[in-house]
Amino acid sequence: MLALADAQRNDNDAFWLAQVHFATGNYTRAQAFLAKHDLITRNPSCRYLAGHCLIKQGRYSEALDVLGDRNPTHLIANTHAAANKRKAQAGADAQLKPGLPGSHRPGAAPAATAIAARDPKKGRAGHGSAEDATNRRYEAAMCYLRGLCFAKQNAFDRAKECYKDAVLIDVQCFEAFRQLMQNSLMSPDEEWAFLEALDFDSITLPAPPGGDAASAASASQEAAEFTRMLYTTRLSKYRNPAEFTTAYDSLSTHYHLASNPDLLLARADLLFTQCRYRDALEITESVLRDDKYNFAVYPVHLACLYELRMKNVLFLVAHDLADTHPEEPCAWLAVGTYYFAIGRVPEARRYFSKASTMDVHFGPAWIGFAHTFAAEGEHDQAISAYSTAARLFMGTHLPQVFLGMQNHALNNMTLAEEFLRTAHGLCASDPLLMNEMGVVKYHQDRPKEAAAWFERALAVAAEVDGEPSAWLAARTNLAHAYRRLRLFARALAEFDEVLRLGGRDAAIFSAKGLIFLEQGRPGEAVAALHEALAVDPQDGIATELLGRALDETGRLDAAALEADEDMVAFEDVLGERRARASERERERARGGKGKSRAEAGAGILMSPAEGSLMELSEDE
Structure with missing residues (x-):
């Protein structure tokens, strides 16, 4: 076909032949063919394909020379106007017909079917001819390829801007959007702001058979809302979980995507961030039952x-993946996770390192690699590994949280607080982060601020319906903060709640014993400390506190015994005095019959030491 049309210099035929070479893995041949026919300079689609061929060969600098290092930002539509238009339209729809986004419209084709049937020759509203629309798509794709080149050269800031420009130029450039989300190049706040800036209204669809312009507009609007909901499920799960749930429910019910693996994965990711591990595991297992090797x-x-x-289960999964797909980083991530779970840290480190070497942008492998140093107390190496992860994944707050934890372990409280504040700036809704902030405040002798952070962590965990057992550490820390504030009743209530939820730890009973000692209740302290030693007989703190409690109990018993003896002696003396007084009274009554009252009184006053106050008062 190309030979027949060569006289007419048909660029499309040359482009499709080069694509055949590319699809069969002959990247050098495809790139040489495009250069030979001088298609790179005059055709955007051929320039895109040539750059892609060079990237596949690892020649990133040459690819940038072909693609150019500047993005065509003049092609980005007025996103603010588009956003305002979308909000106004959403308000009008809400007034006319309340319900979930993307609700049924009479006569409208399902958005998923409409998008699949999209005619590439049709132009977009407001974007000129069909040829202009095609060129825009290739310009967006070239922005995506520039981002790949910059990422391979570790210029992540420039890669991020290229990916963003690609999606802003063509909102359906999903590969660029996936790179932004998958590599955590934006913070949760940035992600949601970026979503609002996208021009979903640029998505247009042809009218359905027999339909008119109104039907086409309705189908296009539904397709735009459908795409927006799909993108919403890809955003960070730490912010706006309610909006995620709304989009997820609409896609599951109205568009019948409840069994879609990508949608299920987004749901599992949300549950994992809420520490609902069993619910998340049920979803991932259901996906893997249908597609055992879905590596995402x-x-x-x-x-x-x-x-x-x-x-x-970890052992079986790791063994299967290592046997069947040794070229996948996930296989060695599974092996490293298994070794880490059984406490063989050096082996885990080796396999995490192998996974990160196979894919330098594989975030879980980098985090696992850093965890192995933290588990062995190698804080300096752990800080170095977490710093690399923070540089690679600028949008996620987790590396910053772990850096704060490592500096806290080194007693660098000021630096730990700085890292945690940086993490809080990236994500202000993570209970784990709030708990770590409270720990730092506690060790800075600021228990009131620490208690406030722990209370916030538990409140957020309750809002997202997290598993209570997952937040035992935060509740325990809150109880310790209350103890430092001498709010003993509240501290005991929190410790009892921890024990009720299954946190049977010697330190909990020791803390209760210490509170009982502070309250002057050594008997109850002894009972609590015996519980602590039953859990851990070698616990040094519980042993020392038990000795103090027993000493205090002994002192109280001795004081009580001495008080009892003094009372008995006092009662004996009082009894003797009463007996002598009674005897004198009887003698006076017998001897006073022949005497005058004055004589009788004189006889009594002769020995006042022998009498009682009652007798003296009567004589007077």
Whole structure:
């Protein structure tokens, strides 16, 4: 076909032949063919394909020379006007017909079907001809390729801007959007702001058979809302969980995507961030039953297995992946996770390192690699590894949280607080982060501020319906803060709640014993400390506190005994005096019959030491 049309210099035929070479893996041949026919300079689609061929060969600098290092930002539509238009339209729809986004419209084709049937020759509203629309798509794709090149060169800031420009130019450039979300290049706040800036109204669809312009507009609007909901499910799960749930429910019910693996993975990710590990595991298992080697699901699946201490299942998963797909980073992530779960840290470090070497942008492998140093107390190496993860994944707050924890372990409280505040700036709704902030405040002798952070962590965990057992540490820390504030009743209530939820730890009973000692209740302290030693007989703190409690109990018993003896002696003396007084009274009554009252009185006053106050008062 190309030979027949060569006289007419048909660029499309040359482009499709180059694509055939590309699809068969002959990247060098495809790139050489495009250069030979001088298609790179005059055709955007051919320039895109040539750059892609060079990227596949690892020649990133040459790819940037072909693609250019500047993005065509002049092609970005007025996103503010588009956003205002979308909000106004949403308000009008809400007044006319309340309900979930993307509700049924009479005569409108399902958005999923409409998008799949989209005619590439149709132009977009407000974007000129069909040829202009095609060129825009290739310009957006070239922005995406520039981002890949910059990312390979570790210029992540420039890669981020390229990916953002690609989606702003063509909102359907999903590959660029996925890179932004998958590599956590934006903070949760940035992600939601970026979503609002996207021009979803640029998505247009042809009218359905027999339809008119109104039907086409309705179908296009539904397609735009459908795409927006799909993108919403990809955003960070730490912010706006209610909006995520709304989009998820609408896609599951109205568009019948309840069994879609990507949608299920987004739901599992949300549940994992809420520490609902069993619920998340049920979803990932259902996905893997239908598609055993869906590697996008495995990071969340493996994390749930680790949190639930399912070591045997981890072993089977890791063994299967290592045997069947040794070229996948997920396989060695699974092996490293298994070794980490059974406490063989050096082996875990080796396999986490292998996974991160195979894919330098594989975030779970980097985090696991850093965890192995933290588990062995190698804080300097752990800080170095977490710093690398923070540089690679600028939008996620977790590396900053872990850096704060490591500096706290080194007693660098000021630096730990700085890292945690940076993490709080990226994500202000993570209970784990709030708990760590409280720990730092506690060790800075600021128990009132620490208690406020712990209370906020538990409140947020309750809002997202997290598993109570997952937040035992935060509740325990809150009880210790109350103890430092001498709010003993509230501290005991929190400790009792921890024990009720299954946190049977010697330190809990020791803390209760200490509170009882502070309250002057050594007997109850002894009972609590015996419970602590029953859990851990070698606990030094419980042993020392028990000795103090027993001494205090002994002193109280001795004081009580001495008080009892003094009371008995006093009663004996009082009894003797009463007996002598009674005897004198009887003698006076017998001897006073022949005497005058004055004589009788004189006889009594001769020995006042022998008498009583009652007798003296009577004589007077």
